[in-house]
Amino acid sequence: MVDQYKKLGIRFMKKLLTVSLLSAAVLAGTAQARDYDTVRFGVDVPYEPMEYRLPNGDLTGFDIELGNALCDEIGIDCTWTVQGWDGIIPGLLARKYDAIMSSMTINDQRRKQVLFSDPYFTPPSAWFAPADSKITVPSKQTLEGKTIGVQRGTLQDNYATDMFGDVADINRYSTADDMVLDMDAGRLDIVFLDFPVGKSTLLDSNNGDYKIVGKMISEPKKYFGDGFGIAFRKRDKELAEKFNAALATLKDNGTYDKLYSKYFETKK
Numbered sequence: 001m002v003d004q005y006k007k008l009g010i011r012f013m014k015k016l017l018t019v020s021l022l023s024a025a026v027l028a029g030t031a032q033a034r035d036y037d038t039v040r041f042g043v044d045v046p047y048e049p050m051e052y053r054l055p056n057g058d059l060t061g062f063d064i065e066l067g068n069a070l071c072d073e074i075g076i077d078c079t080w081t082v083q084g085w086d087g088i089i090p091g092l093l094a095r096k097y098d099a100i101m102s103s104m105t106i107n108d109q110r111r112k113q114v115l116f117s118d119p120y121f122t123p124p125s126a127w128f129a130p131a132d133s134k135i136t137v138p139s140k141q142t143l144e145g146k147t148i149g150v151q152r153g154t155l156q157d158n159y160a161t162d163m164f165g166d167v168a169d170i171n172r173y174s175t176a177d178d179m180v181l182d183m184d185a186g187r188l189d190i191v192f193l194d195f196p197v198g199k200s201t202l203l204d205s206n207n208g209d210y211k212i213v214g215k216m217i218s219e220p221k222k223y224f225g226d227g228f229g230i231a232f233r234k235r236d237k238e239l240a241e242k243f244n245a246a247l248a249t250l251k252d253n254g255t256y257d258k259l260y261s262k263y264f265e266t267k268k
Contacts, residue, residue: 107225119227
C-alpha cells in the first residue's frame with residue numbers, strides 16, 4: 001500500500017511539473033508577442049552623418065530621423081539610448097533597450113546573436129588618406145609599414161586586420177572622431193571607414209586636406225554583409241515585422257527618399 005501511495009505521489013508531482021512548464025511556455029509566448037508602446041533604440045554616437053549630436057545636444061542624423069519616422073508610421077513612441085559600440089549587442093541582450101539602429105551591418109556572425117530587419121541602407125566602405133599621400137591603390141605592397149586607422153569592432157576593422165594586419169599597424173578607435181584627430185595630427189597614414197562617415201568627417205570638413213584612395217569597396221559579403229539593418233532580440237519577430245512594413249511604406253510614400261537626399265545629396 002505504501003508503494004502505491006509513493007507511485008501516486010510521483011505521478012502527481014510529474015503532472016504539476018508539466019503544468020508549470022506549460023504555464024512558463026505560455027507566459028514566454030505572451031512576452032514574445034507583446035505590443036510595444038515605446039521602443040528604446042540603442043545607438044553609438046558620434047557617427048556623422050548617421051547619428052550625431054547638434055550643438056544643443058539633441059541627437060540627429062539619418063538613422064535617428066529614419067528611426068523616428070518608422071516609429072511615427074507604426075504609431076509608437078521611440079527613445080534613444082547612447083551606447084558604445086563594443087557593448088551595443090550585449091546591451092540589447094541585457095534589455096537596456098529594445099532594438100539597435102546604429103549603422104549596424106547585417107552579417108552572418110551577428111545573425112547568430114540578433115534578429116535583423118530588412119536592410120534600410122547599403123553604404124560602401126572607402127580608404128581615406130591625406131591629399132599629398134603617395135598611396136594610390138591600397139595593397140600589401142603600398143601599405144607595408146603604414147599605420148591604418150579603423151573603428152574598433154567594425155567590419156572595416158575585420159577587413160583591414162585580415163587583409164593587411166600582417167604588414168601594417170592597425171590602430172583601433174572607439175569613435176570616428178578620435179580617428180580623425182589622429183589623422184589631423186599625422187599619426188595615421190590612411191583610414192578605412194564607411195563612405196558616408198569618411199565623406200562627412202574628412203572630405204567635407206577639411207578644405208581638401210584628404211582624398212579617397214582607390215575604389216570604394218562593398219565585397220566580399222563575408223565582411224561587408226547585406227547593408228545596415230535594425231537589430232532586435234531574436235524573440236521579437238513581430239516587432240521586427242512591424243518595422244519592415246513601416247520601412248516599405250516610407251519607401252513607397254517618398255519619406256525615405258527625402259531623408260536620403262537630406263543626408264547624402266542624391267536620391268537612392
